[in-house]
Amino acid sequence: MANVVVEKVTNVCCSKEYFLEENEHKTIIVFNDGSNSCAFNLQAVLKKGSVLNIYNVATTDKTASLNETIALEAEGATCNVLNVLLVGGNAKLESNIMLLHNCKETVSDFANYAIAVDEALMVLNNNAKIVKGASKSIVRQKAKGLTLSKGAKIKAMPNLYIDEYDVIANHAASIGSISKEDLFYLMSRGLDEKEASKLIVLGFVQPLLDRIDDVELRKEISEHFVSKL
Amino acid sequence: MSKLQIxxxxxxxxxxxxxxxxxxxxNTGEFHVVMGPNGTGKSTLAATIMGHYKYQVTSGQxxxxxxxxxxxxxxxxxxxxxxxxxxxxxxxxGVTNSDFIKTxxxxxxxxxxxxxxxxxxxxxxxxCEELKMREDLPHRYVNEGFSGGEKKRNEILQMKLLKPKFAILDEIDSGLDVDALRIVGENVNDMKSENFGSLIITHYERLLDYIKADYVHILMNGVVVKSGGLELMEKVDKEGYDWLKEELGLDELDDGPNITNNILGTCAVRNAMDKGDK
Structure with a gap:
């Protein structure tokens, strides 16, 4: 049975460690609501057959960072990371995530949905490492970035360090303003530009909301995004 | 009854x-088919009617x-x-089909x-049932992970629910298998009424096994060079466009040395423009 931990990031610095036993399933929701400038550090070790889901959520206009290292230490260990991050003002939000595939037949799936507004800067430093011998491991990395003003910037570094041949590894990153083609599509169905833009932007948050069972938390996160967009 | 004039x-x-x-x-109640060789402006016409940002109308109404x-x-x-x-x-x-259509x-x-x-x-x-679409469709994100055929059906689904006066169908038959073609064709045909008309862009006669068209127009070199009934489409299907070029004294295309456009058609025009954007 999966268990869920919610880490509300409010302190200036916060560090957490997680050890997942064999076949343990856990979901960690890290939520930075922007009330403080803070650094959140997480280290996790996954044993055989364990599954860890990490949902990193931030809606902030204060400089902050997420620093996470997840070690997949035994066969069948799986880690799914979903970043849904919004940064505004003059802030810098940095996400440094490292997924270490230290054993064969380990799986990681890492998706980023990033939105930057005002003069803010977002840095997505995405890393996955497959060591020699970690055959039949699978790594997937995806980053989609949306800059909603001229001064906003998103930098994505989708890094894969692979020292084994028999693996599946892919990564993709796309960053830009709202696609004109997408806007045209929605507007051609009668939505005005403002409404069409809103749908597209909130669409970045929806994959996260779909994964959160807690109705109150889902509502709180949704309201934070709506209020800052 | 409504009227669309170009x-x-x-x-x-x-x-x-x-x-x-x-x-x-x-006019509503009429189905018009637009055919023509690649690169003659069929998709440009469709996108311009809807107001696509890449196309500049230099004159006309x-x-x-x-x-x-x-x-x-x-x-x-x-x-x-x-x-x-x-x-x-x-x-x-992140936008589900049902939310999008409802909005x-x-x-x-x-x-x-x-x-x-x-x-x-x-x-x-x-x-959805009439289009024989998957039951989970309302909860899936708009067109994400859809097959080519599902995307085309999804376009027709939106058309059925939004009930336009005029629908422009830009190669709605491409990428459809025989069964999907029949389903899409029948659904479009069922909409024909005094409140609905359509401009159907296609390369093939087979779509018209299911859609009862009234008029056929041939677009070449950016102008409508011939209009007629279904007999015109049958002739094109059998003989291609060469007879028409000869009849009208047209060269292959008069676009000069732009090889990309000549060979690959409207899709290529789009690709070429996309490259230009980058």
């Missing part, structure tokens, strides 16, 4: 003239019941009753009017 329409893309004086007149369509924004054109079923519809992450239906309502949820769900379910 009068001496000239359209350019990045300074290159694609449409060079197109004239067409459609488009009128919907006498109203100037060219002065309307894209969304206004839609709300006035125009619909474009696209060749390559966008994928919108689009809301956009059509008068101020203070509401769309009862139950009524919406019933009409969506009914339309």
């Amino acid at each position: 009068i001496d329409l000239h359209v350019s893309v990045e300074g290159k003239e694609i449409l060079k004086g197109v004239n067409l007149e459609l 488009i009128l919907l019941d006498g109203e100037d369509v060219l002065s309307m924004s894209v969304d206004e054109r839609s709300r006035k009753g125009l619909f474009l079923a696209m060749q390559y519809p966008s994928e919108i992450t 689009a239906m809301h956009a059509r309502l008068a101020e203070g009017e509401t769309l009862p949820l139950l009524k919406f769900i019933r009409s969506l379910d009914k339309a």
Whole structure:
């Protein structure tokens, strides 16, 4: 049975460690609501057959960072990371995530949905490492970035360090303003530009909301995004 | 009854003239087919009617019941009753199909009017069933992970629910297998009424096994060079366009040395433009 931990990031610095036993399933929701400038550090070790889901959520206009290292230490260990991050003002939000595939037949799936507004800067430093011998491991990395003003910037570094041949590894990153083609599509169905833009932007948050069972938390996160967009 | 008029329409893309004086007149209750070799402006015509940002109208008019369509924004054109079923519809992450269609239906309502949820769900379910679409479709993100055929059906689903006066179907038959073609064709055909007409862009006669077209127009070198009935389509299907070029004394294409456009057609025009953007 999966268990869920919610880490509300409010302190200036916060560090957490997680050890997942064999076949343990856990979901960690890290939520930075922007009330403080803070650094959140997480280290996790996954044993055989364990599954860890990490949902990193931030809606902030204060400089902050997420620093996470997840070690997949035994066969069948799986880690799914979903970043849904919004940064505004003059802030810098940095996400440094490292997924270490230290054993064969380990799986990681890492998706980023990033939105930057005002003069803010977002840095997505995405890393996955497959060591020699970690055959039949699978790594997937995806980053989609949306800059909603001229001064906003998103930098994505989708890094894969692979020292084994028999693996599946892919990564993709796309960053830009709202696609004109997408806007045209929605507007051609009668939505005005403002409404069409809103749908597209909130669409970045929806994959996260779909994964959160807690109705109150889902509502709180949704309201934070709506209020800052 | 409504009327859509295209009068001496000239359209350019990045300074290159694609449409060079197109004239067409459609009434609701009529299905018009536009055919033509690749690269002659069929998709340009479709996108221009809907107001695509890449196409500049240099002269001419488009009128919907006498109203100037060219002065309307894209969304206004839609709300006035125009619909474009696209060749390559966008994928919108995080927006479910049902939310998108519901929002689009809301956009059509008068101020203070509401769309009862139950009524919406019933009409969506009914339309999905008629198009034999997967049951999970309302909960999937718009076009994301859809097969080519599913995307085309999704375009027709939107058309059925938004009930436009005129639908422009831009190669809605491409990428469809035989069964899907029949389903899509029959659904379009069923919409034909005194309140609905269509401009159907296609390369193939097979779609018209299911859609009862009234008029056929051949577009070449950016102008409508011949109009007629279904016999015209049958002749093109059997003999191609060479006889028409000879009859009209047309060269292969008069676009000069732009090889990309000549060989690959409208899709290539789009690709070439995309490259230009980068």
